[in-house]
Amino acid sequence: MTVSVKICGLSEPQSLHAAVSGGARYVGFVFYPASPRYVSPAMAAELARLVPTGVRTVGLFVDPDDDFLEHVVSQVPFDLIQLHGKETPRRIAEVKAAFSIPVMKAIKVGGPEDLAHALEVAEVADRLLFDAKPPAKVTALPGGNGIAFDWTLLAGRRWPRPWMLSGGLKADNVAEAVATTGAEALDVSSGVEDRPGHKDPALVRAFLDTVAGL
Ligand SMILES: O=C(O)c1ccccc1N[C@@H]1O[C@H](COP(=O)(O)O)[C@@H](O)[C@H]1O
Numbered sequence: 001m002t003v004s005v006k007i008c009g010l011s012e013p014q015s016l017h018a019a020v021s022g023g024a025r026y027v028g029f030v031f032y033p034a035s036p037r038y039v040s041p042a043m044a045a046e047l048a049r050l051v052p053t054g055v056r057t058v059g060l061f062v063d064p065d066d067d068f069l070e071h072v073v074s075q076v077p078f079d080l081i082q083l084h085g086k087e088t089p090r091r092i093a094e095v096k097a098a099f100s101i102p103v104m105k106a107i108k109v110g111g112p113e114d115l116a117h118a119l120e121v122a123e124v125a126d127r128l129l130f131d132a133k134p135p136a137k138v139t140a141l142p143g144g145n146g147i148a149f150d151w152t153l154l155a156g157r158r159w160p161r162p163w164m165l166s167g168g169l170k171a172d173n174v175a176e177a178v179a180t181t182g183a184e185a186l187d188v189s190s191g192v193e194d195r196p197g198h199k200d201p202a203l204v205r206a207f208l209d210t211v212a213g214l
Pocket residue numbers: 008009028030032035036037038060062084129131141142143144145146147166167168169187188189190191
């Protein structure tokens with residue numbers, strides 16, 4: 001089985017190179033200002049120039065308004081917009097219509113009830129992304145927290161859209177994550193960092209090598 005990988009939160013040429021040379025099929029840039037992985041549109045545009053044909057660029061946003069999306073999208077070419085906030089199906093449809101770029105919507109999974117919501121989202125989003133819902137007591141970002149969820153919730157489930165698994169993935173748990181969920185695409189951010197917001201090229205390569213060996 002070929003499992004594709006998105007390395008998210010890239011902000012430097014070295015880690016971008018490690019991602020694309022190691023076989024990542026997607027690279028993600030974070031436009032959420034409170035994130036340690038935030039990149040300016042100008043920096044993302046420079047990095048996007050280094051992305052070879054065949055690797056897809058993803059812009060990650062959290063509840064963006066149209067002005068902010070326009071500001072970024074006019075500078076950086078994206079193959080996919082990732083919405084990682086509280087965007088409703090209606091808002092997802094608006095973003096698709098306004099920017100003509102496919103949308104991947106993050107579903108925060110805490111329990112089975114969140115998966116019912118995913119079916120509603122799948123009516124409008126082009127792709128789904130399952131991430132962990134941080135426990136209420138934890139002060140956390142809307143994503144990129146290195147927290148995994150109960151993967152058995154996805155076991156045996158089928159979805160009407162292509163989907164990615166994310167949340168707390170790293171080289172030493174990814175085999176179990178894929179075996180449990182059947183995921184054919186993965187998204188990783190903090191699991192390939194040596195400190196918050198800083199990708200370690202060696203960890204990026206180790207993750208990609210592990211996935212390639214599944
Ligand atoms: O990475 C971030 O900083 C981020 C900020 C705001 C929303 C989402 C973010 N990242 C996404 O979160 C998941 C899980 O990441 P991790 O591997 O557990 O660190 C992933 O889909 C990232 O794209």
